[in-house]
Amino acid sequence: MFIRPHKPVPEPHVRSTLSELGYEFDLTDGKLRNVATGQAYEYGAFGADKKKNAELYQSLLAPASREVYRVLVESDLCMEPIAVPNAREPHCNIYVTPGGLSKERLVVIVTGHGVCGGVWAWNTLVKEGLKAGSVIEYVRSCVQQGFGVLVLNPNENIVALDGLPETFNTYFGASTPIRCSETPDEHVGYVWSRIIRSCAAxxxxxxxxxxxxxxxxxLLKHDFARFAIKSSGIAFIDSVHSTFKLNQASLEWLKLATRQWENSDEPVDTLVVNDRVGCLAVSAGNASDCRELAPLTCMNSVLAYVSECFKREPIDVDGLLALNDEEDDVKLGEQAELVSSDTDDYVAAIDELDSIQIIPPGAKVAEDRYIGWDE
Structure with a gap:
């Protein structure tokens, strides 16, 4: 007799807050502390009981990450959430400082694989606290210098049954994909073409x-002319990108307008060799065994570079276009025409746009060929 295998019933997704777990972030030093004892969190809280230590650590990851959103909004930063794609359907939030999109200088922070928006890494957030594990100190420093700041959220690509966004790393039940933000690349492309590209900065x-x-x-690869005119630079921190399939104009812009802080135990800003990234590479000064501490160890150097990017003269896009072959010139020239066109009369409100690209009536459409840029 054939017996059907038993299908396991998925456990219900239970959300717990930090306070329910007995912890809170101390906003004075950023440490995660036990509410009852006041002691900073330590992984070995249960001594030699490895199972309990691991269970407590795992239980704190998601609530601690969501707490970062609360701090961004409710602390002195007063950041404002923007729903992507909009609040009328399943969405995630990105966060902007007050009036940030209206300032002449805008810093856009994008975190890496798997984590919630505003979090560099789960392990450093829980074990080291807000200063090492989140973008909060970066945002605060940029605000003090008068810059607007936009924090993207590339990894919350799904919405759980209770309507809240989740990452694929923290949620395994039934879910709904977030339109135009189903992958990190799509999220970044969507926010660039819908919000950043047309903002006042x-x-x-x-x-x-x-x-x-x-x-x-x-963004540089698929929307070169508009990106190079709008963007003054990129600060890469322990980035894993490569220059594969970049044309000559993009390669030259990358060399002139970007810098990589490589995870290295050499003193911060020491030159290091990395032929893959296409730009000057320097050490992040991370002498610890924890790779995810790099954003903290190089923070002052990165922020100084951001200010340097804003101060220098814009890169000559026309000069860079001349470096490409004829086929590249045609494609990039079409993009440049769109940039110089008068858009005031035909650009609708951001949340009412039917297409992610902003195209003047009668203009020839540039082929971005990038998922998330055209519906």
Whole structure:
């Protein structure tokens, strides 16, 4: 007799807050502390009981990450959520400082693989606290310098049954994909073409950590003219991007307008060799065994570079276009025409756009060929 295999019933997804678990972030030093004892979290809280230590650690990851959103919004930063694609359907949020999209200088922060928006890494967030594990100190420093800041959320690509966004790493039940944000690359492309490209900022600098470097570099690859005119530079932190299939104009812009902070125990800003990234590579000064501490150890150097990008003269896009072959010139020239066109009369409100590209009536459509840029 054939017996059907028993299908396991998925356990219900139970959300717990940090306070329910007995922990909270101390906003003075950023440490995660036990509410009852006041002691900072330590992985070995249960001594030699490895199972309990692991269970507590795992239970804290998602609630701690969601707490970062609360701090971004409710702390002195007063960041405002923007629903992507919009609040009328399943969505995730990105976060902008007050009036950030209206400032002349805008810093866009994109975190790497798997984590919630605003979190560099789960392990450093829980074990080391907000200063090492989140973008909060980066945002605060940029605000103090008068820059607007936009924090993207490339990894919350699905919505759980209770309507809240989740990452694929933290949720395994039934879910709904977030339209135009089903992958990190699609999310970054969507926010670029829907929000950043048409915002008031005259100069944009990206800070891209780890796998985020790939998604940001795709903007340069597929929308070169508009990206190079709008963007003053990219600060890569331990990025895993490469220059594969970049044309000559993009390669030259990358060399002139970007820098990579490589995970290395050499003193910060020491030159290191990395032929893959296509730009000057320097050490992040991370002498620890934890690779994810790189954003903290190189923070001052990265922020100084961001200011340098804003101060220098814009890269000559026309000069770079001349470096390409004839086929590249035609494609990039079409993009450049779109940039110089008068868009005031035909651009609708961002949340009412039917197409991600902004195309003047009668203009020839540039072929971005990038998922998420055309519906």
């Amino acid at each position: 005259k100069s944009v600098v990206f800070i891209a950590y780890n796998t985020a470097g790939i998604a940001v570099l795709d």
